[in-house]
Amino acid sequence: MNSSHFSISLHILTLLDKVNGQLLNSEYIAGSINCNPVLVRKELANLHKHGFVQSKEGKGGGSTLAKRPADINLGEVYKAVKQKGLLGESKNEPNPDCPVGKQITQQLNKLYSDAENALIKDLSLKTLKDFSLGFD
Amino acid sequence: MNSSHFSISLHILTLLDKVNGQLLNSEYIAGSINCNPVLVRKELANLHKHGFVQSKEGKGGGSTLAKRPADINLGEVYKAVKQKGLLGESKNEPNPDCPVGKQITQQLNKLYSDAENALIKDLSLKTLKDFSLGFD
DNA sequence: TTGTTCTGTAATAATAAAAGTTACAGTATG
DNA sequence: CATACTGTAACTTTTATTATTACAGAACAA
Structure with missing residues (x-):
């Protein structure tokens, strides 16, 4: 993950x-976020894969939560949404001939x-319910 | 900060x-990291600004630690190196006409x-000394 | 059963961010 | 005064992110 995935989710x-x-x-949803609907659908696809939302196709379709807000834990959401490590995870390859370079990645x-x-x-420690209650 | 700054530092x-x-x-240093020397110098400039290293200009110059490794705390390094928030901090501007959009950023x-x-x-909880000792 | 409005997904284009490169003034050293 | 560095800026290239377009398939409703 990076920047926006977690925010959008x-x-x-x-x-x-x-x-x-x-x-x-x-x-x-895209109107509220102010982004492209396809981006929302991709994010929904991921949330769906991890069991957080349900979707209904066709006319009048859309998405809804698949669990109660109190049962949606933000740590779980983070893990579901994350695609790469938070820190590091670069494609950089340090010099294997240097004792430090050889082991630094690990x-x-x-x-x-x-x-x-x-x-x-x-x-x-927080659920979607907690988070949501923070709004007026 | 993002990805590489912390790793490089x-x-x-x-x-x-x-x-x-x-x-x-x-x-x-760039040879060990396998990156561009200018990038290293930029990173060093930041580490210098925060008091972690000292540099000497001119022929035979270079950098060295400005503190003992046991006194360099990785949390402090993180804060010195970080340029943007770890999560979020996007330029996206949610819809202010939506009750959720209006408050979500905050x-x-x-x-x-x-x-x-x-x-x-x-x-x-960790110092540079601890980290460094993890290498063979 | 046909038109409409959605999802889901792929392919592509546009934009933004990160990293690399070149260049050069200034500083120390011999 | 030649050499080898730092410090910085400007610019280019590369990579990642976001937006756009397009369309098949699903559900619904007339």
Whole structure:
């Protein structure tokens, strides 16, 4: 993941929470986010794959939450949405002839994975319901 | 910050630790990282600004640590290196006419800042010395 | 059963961000 | 004064992200 995926997913989930089971279509959602509907549909496809939303195709179709907001944990959402590591994960290949270069990638990955777990643990303390209640 | 800044900075700091006070020039460092020397110099400029390294200009010049490795905390390095928020911080402007769009940026920033603090707290448990000792 | 309005997905184009490159003034050294 | 660095800026190339277009297939409603 990077920047926007998590933001967009949370925006979508919040909207779906707020309308209480009503189906929202991708164009409406995109209007709230101010982005392209296809981007929303891709994000919805991922949320669907991970069981957070349900979609209905065809006329009058749209998406709705597949779980109760109190059962949607933000740490889980993060993990579902994440595509690459938060830190690092570059295609850079350090010099294998240098003792530091040879091991740095592995060492950094370990460090990053610990740090990211701390972040996920923090996110896991909150549910969509909590997040959504923060809005007026 | 994003992806590489932290990785490059840590790579630099680790190299400087390993050579024990010896001056390393940007070309040598770039050779270990396998990137452009100018990129290294930019990263060094930032590390210098935050007091982690010292540089010497001119012939025979280069950089060295400005503190003992045990006094360089990875959480501090992270904060020094970070340029943008870890999550979010996009230029996207949600629809202000939508109740969710109107407040989402603020709500997300709050969430992200909490999560990032958890990550920093985790990184702060480690020093450059600890990190460096992880190498053979 | 046909027109309409959606989803889902792929292919492509436009835009933005990151990294690399070149260039050069200024500084230390011998 | 020649050499080898740093520090920085300007510019180019590459890569990643976002937007756009397009269309098959699903659901619905007349």
